[in-house]
Amino acid sequence: MPLWVPIERVLHRLSIRADKHLGQHFLFNESLLDAIASSVRSTGIQGERVLEIGPGPGGLSQAILSRSPKEFVMIEKDARFIPFLSSLKTLASSHCEGGEVDVRVRHEDALDSLLLRQKHHFSHVLGNLPYNVSVPIMLSMCQFQPFQHSAVFMLQYEVAERIARVGRFSRKWTRIAAMMHLHMQNISLVLDVPPEAFSPPPKVRSAVIVLEPRPEAVFLPQAGGFGDREKAVEALFGSGKRKILRNVIPAPVLDDAMSLQVGIKFDGRAEDLEFEQVIHLLNVIHKHKTVVPLSKYDDEAADASCKTRVRSRIERTRRANW
Numbered sequence: 001m002p003l004w005v006p007i008e009r010v011l012h013r014l015s016i017r018a019d020k021h022l023g024q025h026f027l028f029n030e031s032l033l034d035a036i037a038s039s040v041r042s043t044g045i046q047g048e049r050v051l052e053i054g055p056g057p058g059g060l061s062q063a064i065l066s067r068s069p070k071e072f073v074m075i076e077k078d079a080r081f082i083p084f085l086s087s088l089k090t091l092a093s094s095h096c097e098g099g100e101v102d103v104r105v106r107h108e109d110a111l112d113s114l115l116l117r118q119k120h121h122f123s124h125v126l127g128n129l130p131y132n133v134s135v136p137i138m139l140s141m142c143q144f145q146p147f148q149h150s151a152v153f154m155l156q157y158e159v160a161e162r163i164a165r166v167g168r169f170s171r172k173w174t175r176i177a178a179m180m181h182l183h184m185q186n187i188s189l190v191l192d193v194p195p196e197a198f199s200p201p202p203k204v205r206s207a208v209i210v211l212e213p214r215p216e217a218v219f220l221p222q223a224g225g226f227g228d229r230e231k232a233v234e235a236l237f238g239s240g241k242r243k244i245l246r247n248v249i250p251a252p253v254l255d256d257a258m259s260l261q262v263g264i265k266f267d268g269r270a271e272d273l274e275f276e277q278v279i280h281l282l283n284v285i286h287k288h289k290t291v292v293p294l295s296k297y298d299d300e301a302a303d304a305s306c307k308t309r310v311r312s313r314i315e316r317t318r319r320a321n322w
């Protein structure tokens with residue numbers, strides 16, 4: 001569908017130049033925006049509750065709204081876009097079939113948003129994510145599961161590939177890939193997007209990834225919250241991921257792990273395991289709480305420390321750029 005207001009016009013009217021500290025690279029191409037919006041799984045967008053993270057000048061927002069959701073919420077950190085995004089409500093009511101759409105704009109940091117902490121509050125979450133916060137945002141999707149059916153995110157190609165193609169094309173397990181696969185299923189890389197599709201163009205290629213939440217836990221079903229899972233994944237895929245398994249797993253855990261009989265090669269590396277083997281090993285690690293002090297680890301602390309890490313990284317980049 002043609003955009004109701006072309007992005008060039010929005011940026012020109014508001015005299016906006018992209019702010020690189022906010023990871024701003026805008027999409028103009030209508031068929032690409034359409035393809036992203038139509039990548040949601042199962043229900044489609046019509047009549048559903050949809051959230052967009054980082055709408056900016058509203059290209060993807062218009063593609064979502066033209067599919068007539070029941071409710072559409074946008075979370076944007078840059079105040080300059082808020083008046084235009086608010087005006088999309090009026091545009092939607094005159095262009096959308098089936099009458100009123102409940103459109104809301106929240107001027108806030110997605111990392112602090114309580115909306116992202118409410119389980120199954122939305123059917124779908126979409127976003128062309130700023131690269132510097134894409135990993136913490138995806139981890140918060142795992143932790144709080146704010147969407148019921150699917151999440152569609154534009155990421156740096158390298159990150160998307162590491163998550164979606166782990167185990168294939170000789171891609172290895174990483175901490176983020178393990179966390180995503182523990183909580184999400186049918187993870188697929190659906191679009192490969194070159195830098196020229198954005199203005200200003202980023203230095204690297206991008207890709208669109210689609211996630212669906214796992215209907216049931218594949219790991220630590222009896223106990224253990226997100227913090228427990230994060231800690232066990234850290235123990236297996238932290239700094240020791242390139243080391244030989246029998247050297248990285250402490251003795252009592254190793255004895256237990258060796259009795260599993262699930263074909264794990266302990267002379268191999270954690271990054272080369274099969275997914276089922278990863279789950280078995282994480283469960284054994286979790287069982288040995290004395291080796292990995294899980295009891296001291298709670299979800300709120302995990303969430304806070306993750307945000308602190310991201311903030312200090314963003315701050316370092318800002319200083320380096322000055």
Ligand SMILES: C[S@@+](CC[C@H](N)C(=O)[O-])C[C@H]1O[C@@H](n2cnc3c(N)ncnc32)[C@H](O)[C@@H]1O
Pocket residue numbers: 022023024025026027028053054055056057058059060075076077078108109110111127128129130133
């Ligand atoms: C890559 S741009 C995408 C803009 C638009 N969706 C598009 O596709 O053209 C990322 C957007 O996220 C916003 N943003 C950056 N950090 C954010 C944060 N922590 N919370 C919410 N929005 C953020 C930026 O201001 C920007 O509008």
